[in-house]
Amino acid sequence: xxxxxxxxxxxxxxxxxxxxxxxxxxxxxxxxxxxxxxxxxxxxxxxxxxxxxxxxxxxxxxxxxxxxxxxxxxxxxxxxxxxxxxxxxxxxxxxxxxxx
Amino acid sequence: xxxxxxxxxxxxxxxxxxxxxxxxxxxxxxxxxxxxxxxxxxxxxxxxxxxxxxxxxxxxxxxxxxxxxxxxxxxxxxxxxxxxxxxxxxxxxxxxxxxxxxxxxxxxxxxxxxxxxxxxxxxxxxxxxxxxxxxxxxxxxxxxxxxxxxxxxxxxxxxxxxxxxxxxxxxxxxxxxxxxxxxxxxxxxxxxxxxxxxxxxxxxxxxxxxxx
Numbered sequence: 627x628x629x630x631x632x633x634x635x636x637x638x639x640x641x642x643x644x645x646x647x648x649x650x651x652x653x654x655x656x657x658x659x660x661x662x663x664x665x666x667x668x669x670x671x672x673x674x675x676x677x678x679x680x681x682x683x684x685x686x687x688x689x690x691x692x693x694x695x696x697x698x699x700x701x702x703x704x705x706x707x708x709x710x711x712x713x714x715x716x717x718x719x720x721x722x723x724x725x726x
Numbered sequence: 727x728x729x730x731x732x733x734x735x736x737x738x739x740x741x742x743x744x745x746x747x748x749x750x751x752x753x754x755x756x757x758x759x760x761x762x763x764x765x766x767x768x769x770x771x772x773x774x775x776x777x778x779x780x781x782x783x784x785x786x787x788x789x790x791x792x793x794x795x796x797x798x799x800x801x802x803x804x805x806x807x808x809x810x811x812x813x814x815x816x817x818x819x820x821x822x823x824x825x826x827x828x829x830x831x832x833x834x835x836x837x838x839x840x841x842x843x844x845x846x847x848x849x850x851x852x853x854x855x856x857x858x859x860x861x862x863x864x865x866x867x868x869x870x871x872x873x874x875x876x877x878x879x880x881x882x883x884x885x886x887x888x889x890x891x892x893x894x895x896x897x898x899x900x901x902x903x904x905x906x907x908x909x910x911x912x913x914x915x916x917x918x919x920x921x922x923x924x925x926x927x928x929x930x931x932x933x934x935x936x937x938x
Contacts (some may be wrong), residue, residue, distance in 0.1 A: 660793055693741075695755035699828050701907045 632666045640716055641668065664711040673708050678703070731843050748896065750905050751833040760828060763835020767802035768841050773845035776855060783929040785895070786919065787844055787887055789857045797936050800883045802838065808928040809898065810834040812920035820916045825906050834902035840890035840897070844898065847883045847890075856880025861864035895921070 634641055644661040664675060681687040689699045727777050751759065774780060775798040779789045784805045812833045817825060847853060855876045902920075903913045 693753065695751055695753055695826065695829075695904075696929075697755050697905045697907070698752045700825075701823070704907060717873065 628664060630661075630663060631667050632668065640713070660717045661713075661714045663710045663717065667706065667709060671709065674702060674706060740920075741773065741789045743774040745747065749900050750836065750897070751901050753839055754836065755786075755829045755833050755905065755912070756826070757908055758826060760832035761805070763783060763832060763838060766839035767806055768799060769826040770838070770841040770845045771795075771799035773842065773849065774801075777845070777848040779845055779848040780932075781805055782843075782868040783893060783931050784925045786925075786929070787841070787848075787891060789848055793936075800936050801932050802841070804931050805928050806831075806835050806838055809920070809924040812924040813898075813902050813906070813917070816916040816920040817902065817908065820912055821906040821908045823907035830901065830905040834898060837894055837897035837901050839873060840894045844890040850883055851881070852876045852879035853883040854880075856884075908937075 630713060630723065632641055633639065644656060645657045646657075646659075647653070664672065667675070677691065678685075678688060681691065685696060685699050685703065689696045692699065745752065754762070770781065772795065773794040777789060778792050779787065780788055780791065780798065781801050813834065814830055817830065849909065851874065855873075857880070859876070898921075899913075899917050902917050903909060906913075908916065
C-alpha cells in the first residue's frame with residue numbers, strides 16, 4: 627500500500643479525511659475527519675513508533691536494534707513526541723473551529 | 727554540530743568513519759563510553775608522566791614539572807569531573823529534556839581520548855628537545871638553541887597537539903548537545919559558560935591541590 631499523504635502538496639497544511647471506503651462491500655462514507663495524531667506522522671516516524679512498540683517500549687533495546695546510542699534514540703523519541711503533541715493541538719483547534 | 731536523532735535509520739548500518747571521529751556518541755554512550763573514556767584518561771596520564779606533560783586544566787597541556795605519576799593520573803580525572811559536573815548543572819538549567827547522568831559523564835570521559843594522541847606526540851624526541859630549549863630560553867633569556875629540524879618537527883607536533891585539543895572540545899560539545907538534547911544558540915552559549923567555569927575550577931584544583 628502507498629504511503630498516506632498527511633500534508634497538502636500545495637500549501638503544506640494538514641490534510642483531512644474526506645472519504646472512507648469499505649473494500650468488502652464498497653460502501654463509502656463522506657465527511658470531514660481529522661487524521662489520528664499518529665497517522666499524521668511521516669512514514670519514518672511511524673516505523674520508529676512501531677519498532678518502539680515491538681521492543682516493548684525499551685529504548686535500550688531500540689538502541690541495540692538500530693546500532694545507535696541511547697541518547698540518540700531518546701532524542702528521536704522526544705522529537706516525535708513534540709510532533710504528536712503539535713498534531714493533537716492542531717486537531718483540537720480544528721475541532722473547536724468546526725463546533726463554533 | 728547538533729544531536730543526531732533524525733539520523734536514526736531503520737536498520738543498523740555501519741557508521742561512516744567521519745561520524746565515528748566527530749560524532750561518536752551517536753553510536754556509543756552510557757557505561758561503554760565511561761569505561762573507554764576512563765581507560766583513555768588513565769593512558770594519557772601515564773604517557774604524560776613519561777614526558778612530564780601535564781593536562782593541568784580542562785583545556786590545558788603543558789610540559790615541564792616532574793611530579794609523582796599519581797598527579798598526572800589525577801589531573802585527567804579532575805578535568806573530566808569538573809567539566810562533566812559543570813555541563814550537568816548547565817544542562818539541568820537549560821535543557822527541557824530528561825537525560826541520564828551516565829551518558830553525559832561517560833561521553834565526556836570518552837571525549838578526552840584525543841589527549842592520548844597529544845601525550846604520545848609529547849614523547850617524540852624533537853618535541854622534547856624543542857620544549858627544553860624554549861624553557862632554557864625563557865629562564866635564561868638567551869637565544870633559541872634548538873636545531874632547525876627540531877624546531878620544524880617539534881613545532882609540527884605542537885600544532886598537532888593543539889588540534890587534538892580543538893578536536894576534544896568539539897567532542898565535548900557533541901556529547902553535551904546529544905546527551906542533554908540541546909541545540910543552537912542555547913547549546914553553544916551554555917557550553918561555553920560551562921567550559922570557562924570548568925577551566926577555572928580545574929586549574930585551581932590541579933595547581934593548588936594536586937601540584938601545589
